[in-house]
Amino acid sequence: MSQIMIKDRIPREELLDSGHLACPGCGAALAMRLVLKGLGDRTIVALPACCWSIIAGPYPQTSLRVPLYHTAFETGASVAAGIKAALVARGDTETTVMAWAGDGGTFDIGLQALSGAAERNDDFLYVCYDNEAYMNTGIQRSSATPWGAWTTTTPAEHPESRPKKDILAILAAHRIPYAASATVAYPDDLIAKVRKAKGIRGTRFLHILAPCPPGWKSNDEESIALARMAVQCRVFPLLEVEDGERWRFSRAPGPAEPVAPYLARQGRFRHLTEAQVARIQSDVDARWKALERRVASS
Amino acid sequence: MKKVMIGNHAVSWGVQLARAEVIAAYPITPQTQIVEELSEMCADGRLRAQFLKVESEHSAMAACVGASATGARAFTATSSQGLLLMHEMLHWAGLGRLPIVMADINRAVAPGWSIWTDQNDTLAQRDTGWIQLYCETNQEVLDTTVQAFRLAETVDLPVMIVLDAFFLSHTSEPVDIPAAAEVDAFLPRRTARFKLDVDDPRAFGALTTPAVYMEIRLRQQEAMDQARGVFRDVDQAWGRQFGRRYGAIECYRTEGAETVLVTSGTITSTARHVVNERRERGEPVGLVKIKMFRPFPTALLREALAGIPRVAVLDRNISPGHSGIFAEELRAALYDLPSGRRPRIDGFIVGLGGRDVTPAVIAECLDRAPEAAVVAAAGREPRRARAATREDVWVGVKP
Amino acid sequence: MSDRTPGTDIAHGVPPVAVSSTSTRDNLTGSWKYIRPAYRDRVAPCNQGCPVGIDIEGAMNLVRDGRIEEARDLVLRENPLPAVTGRVCYHPCEGACHRGGFDGAVAIHAVERMLGDLALEAPPSLPAPRTRHADVAIVGAGPAGLACAYHLVRLGYGVTVYEAEGEPGGILRYGIPEYRLPKRVLEGEVERLRALGVDFRCGVRIGADITAGELDRHAAVFLATGAHRPRRLGIAGEDARGVRDGLDFLREVNRGGRPVLGERVVVVGGGNTAMDCARTAARFGADVTVLYRRGRADMPAHRDEVEDALHEGVRLIQFSAPVAVRTAVAPQGREPLESLESMFDGGDEPRLEPRAIGLTCVRMAPGEPDASGRRRPEPVAGSEAFLPADTVLTALGEEADLSFLPDDVRHGDGTLPVNPLAGTSRAAWFAGGDLIEQPHTVAFAIGSGKRAALGIDRYLRMRDGEIGDGSDLSALRYGPEGNLSATRWTDSDPVRRASPVNEVVGFDQLNLAHFERVPRHPDRMAEPAERRHSFAESNRGLAREVALAEAHRCFNCGVCNACELCLIYCPDVAIARRDGGGFEIAYEYCKGCGVCAAECPRGAITMVREGS
Secondary structure (H helix, E strand, O other), X not given: OOEOOOHHHOOOOOOEOOOOOOOOOOHHHHHHHHHHHHHOOOEXXXXXXXHHHHHOOOOOEEOEOOOEXXXXXXXXXXXXXXXXXHHHHOOOOOOEEEEEEEHHHHHHOOHHHHHHHHHHOOOOEEEXXXXXXXXXXXXXXXXXXXXXXXXXXXXXXXXXXXXXXXXHHHXXXXXXXXXXXXXXXXXXXXXXXXXXXXXXXXXXXXXXXOOOHHHHOOOHHHHHHHHHXXXXXXXXXXXXXXXXXXXXXXXXXXXXXXXXXXXXXXXXXXXXXXXXXXXXXXXXXXXXHHHHHHHHHO | OEEEEEHHHHHHHHHHHOOOOEEEEOOOOOOHHHHHHHHHHHHOOOOXXXXXXXXXXXXXXXHHHHHHHOOOOEEEEEEHHHHHHHHHHHHHHHHOOOOOEXXXXXXXXXXXXXXXXXXXXXXXXXXXXXXXXXXXXHHHHHHHHHHHHHHHHHHOOOEEEEEEOOOOOOOEEXXXXXXXXXXXXXXXOOOOOOOOOOOOOOEEOOOOOOOOHHHHHHHHHHHHHHHHHHHHHHHHHHXXXXXXXXXXXXXXXXXXXXXXXXXXXXXXXXXXXXXHHHXXXXXXXXXXXXXXXXXXXXXXXXXXXXXXXXXXXXXXXXXXXXXXXXXXXHXXXXXXXXXXXXXXXXXXXXXXXXXXXXXXXXXXXHHOOHHHOOEEOOOOOOOOOOOOOOOOEEEOOOO | OOOOOOOOOOEOOEOOOOEOOEEHHHOOHHHHOOEEEEEOOXXXXXXXXXXXXXXXXXXXXXXHOOOHHHHHHHHHHHOOOHHHHHHHOOOHHHHHOHHHHOOOOOOHHHHHHHHHHHHHHOOOOOOOOOOOOOEEEEEOOOHHHHHHHHHHHHOOOEEEEEEOOOOOOOHHHHOOOOOOOOHHHHHHHHHHHHHHOOEEEEOOOEOOOEOHHHHOOOOEEEEOOOOOEEOOOOOEOOOOEOEEEHHHHHHHHHOOOOOOOOOEEEEEOOOHHHHHHHHHHHHOOOEEEEEOOOOHHHOOOXXXXXXXXXXXXXXXXXXXXXXXXXEEEOOOOOOOOXXXXXXXXXXXXXXXXXXXXXXXXXXXXXXXXXXXXXEEEEEXXXXXXXXXXXXXXXXXXXXXXXXXXXXXXXXXXXXXXXXOOOEOOOOOEEEOHHHOOOOOOHHHHHHHHHHHHHHHHHHHHHHOOOOOOOOOHHHHEOOOOOOEOXXXXXXXXXXXXXXXXXXXXXXXXXXXXXEOOOOOOOOOEOOHHHHOOOOOOOEOOXXXXXXXXXXXXXXXXXXXXXXXXXXXXXXXXXXXEOOOOOEEEOOOOOOOOOHHHHHOOOOOEEEEEOOO
């Protein structure tokens, strides 16, 4: 097969409604749509503060056709744990509980609650849709912001000076049964991971790169292309980790593409010098090598 | 069945009788024994509940929010710093109209570190939309715990049961434990009026614009108003079934009193003793115990205190820069009584950080008029006349 | 339009908590956009590149869906001879194929061949219903004539084909060697035409057996007599025995003859006829050399033909041109011996029968570019050399002999000017194939025959007052430069198309990220050693299942194939399947992000300005 035909692997059920308030080309909106396709309608969503607090629609609306609980910024994991506990207490062991948080709510303010739940192996799926900054509040840096990126709190003269936190490794270190990364560019891979996660009990973690046109200063129509390029140039490897031990690439890694074209299509990296781009490239290469060793040794 | 138990365990037994379904808690002195006992109960099957041993009080309340929003009966317990950490989520429970029940052991807040009792932790949560019930005895603790669930689930508001650190939490008293079947009749399994339900998918807590936010607040306020009457009914029902009732306030020997002490928590027991002594000496002294702080039992207090010449409020708390909080609330509640019926209200700051409130301290509150001294320390002259500012008297403090 | 019932317990207009009762579908977010996507099928470059004018992309799409009979029929709508063209067409479609810029053009010819062979296996066609009273005469049963006859008979006309030779086929029968086009394949295709109702009158030569004037008994005439007058070398000794027109040589072989060639054969020329001559001669055991005055890259012959010839042992001498045929005299009826060369060369002995013994050649060097863009070869002084040959075959191209034409049919020297619908200066007369100015290939001939058929249909309908003069030819083409489509002419496209626009999708409008690299499937070729001794078909095409796999490589440029990526990637859930196929965009929700158009693998979605 020449074209990679995926339509037969994408459930037709739509659990996201139109009219939601995501920006045009929003990776996070698409991520929700795809993830819910994988989970089905027996799902309850815990939603801490993030872009999705807006996307979901104001009272009295909702854009989801599954129950949704809006909650405080740092409580995605803990509210989800409580929902699950209540379901179990009431004899419902089938409904999937999903915490749906941005990178700020996951990497930063929600990390403690997430770590606690993961350590307890509370039974829910935690999805972090990562747009690499506090986009809803107007593009402030988070610990998911990559080195060199402009944000409103890391201006171009002093761009982000620390590497992105390795959230997948942090979660894997909790030895949860399943942790994986995915992007909206590969819906079949994403949904396969969601379904796999759905079938596992305990804490499951899914890290989804979700491009943000206003925050990345990229064109609306390029969101999918950017997510794809991030994988192809190895900035965002697609991985699965089982029990914190067995690491593997979930797509056979193809030949590496350079990072420069990926960076060039995003205004947030426009200020970078050639030397800075080269540094990012060498960081990516080094991380990839380390990852290969990890995969090989597990 | 009667059993000698500490106040903390009285909470645990109350929770067990209430058949809580989800418990999420984090240890903190002096609350820890509540959840230790509940752990035992869950482990040996006396209580069939999901017990989440969360990593913080914030997560404890968040988990209770999630559980309660899903229709389960949820419980947690905390104290002091833990309660302060929960603060954000207390609002979530309050405005989210979630009938969570929580026991808080009143403990002073740091720094410096204190594990002993005062009420600043709970009173700092005054505006979070929680019903607050302060307890005097271990029996009252157990009874109130069960009542709290029925109250909470009737008005869809969370309820905080408040106990003094050590004086109740760690003090053993005989407690009559009602039969489980009778409690079941009093408190059936929770039926949520709205909840997270895959068969009726709804979103809770979405963005509320200025066009609707006030109305939702008004609904909360109306529920608080309703809670006064509901508590009376619940308390009466409890009394009919188990022979004990407490009231939102309790008037003790106030008939014909010219001075009435106003207390809450365990100070009340000491104050009863002082009142009895004074009454035996023929002094017209009475006592009003405030059990329910939120919603504030304004009408009951006006009825109880109108026409009393002098009210002495004992506050085991302080709103820095203002006054004792019970005194202030009472002043506001009685302010518009006709001038002839409006009592003089003297506020006294006592027992902060677990300092003993002895009969002598209470006696001093009865005997020393505030205009005599702002700081009623031995042998000291008043710093300032009462007319200048309305300040409470700090009793028992060093000069 | 709330789709959820409000919560219970409403007071002050609100429930006790902020609980949803309606959907975001109340928000018509479509008002945000300033551009909107539109499904606009465009034209695949192969379709435009096909001189016949076949909906190649459409056929590939059907094959991929497993609808092989439908694919066959789609091809047959435009091309009467797919089994022939699948073998002998030099597939300019593949040169246009965008997959060439990715991992190798789709082997369209092989898929066409598979479909063509499938058509040969099909039960005989029923006669086409005769719906038109007019009869049309077609002169010449080569590919152009066959094509015209086919389309006319399908359009309901009575058709009579006059063919000078004994059997229909023209160049297909008499020019192209058996190892490239087995006669049985041609016969199968002709049989289909006969079954449809085409009346063949073979052995009838215009000017000899019937006059041009007699043709006028027919309502219209299509002239497709082909080009038969060979271009000459124009050098000394050209008329010697052993020097022969290549096409004439091929004709003899195709009639079953076994010409005597001697051991060494030199073919002069670089076109496909030259390659046919060389490879045919090689099959007679000769040692064959092709002499070409330019470089290999400039050879007009198709690359595959050149390669096949070289594999079969044919030698190529580039940058070399003959300046004289050297001859010797041999007793009549005997072959000249090379050893006699010195005896006769330059001597004054009477040459009773001069016979070629080789060519004097000169080396050529590339000079200034000429009109074709190729560098004009210039002789290198003093580079003369002798190339021995027992037979010299010339393959320098042919011109049409137009002497039979009535005076009022305007014509030039060897070509006949025609309008875009193949009309000549005489109203009812049309012309095509090698008579007109276009490349002398089978595909162009078939394409011209179709144009003529449409032109004749239009002419006759206009004459009969059925239609006016208003038809827009550009809409009938596959792309601005493609050939006319019979399907579009009859407005009977079986393929559903979304608001088609007649522009060819560009390579940069594809999204190649959605394709995996799959190498082109090479044709199955007989071993060169085997080929040298056999006129059996040297290229066996692709096994059917391989041809099907090859069709899967098609990008389906410009045409929605319902891969659903647009729907899958839409962040706004604004694209839905439409009953009966295709997609519907909910413009009231679409925010105009353009993700669907950007991710469409094949450029079938266009972003257009709001309000335009």
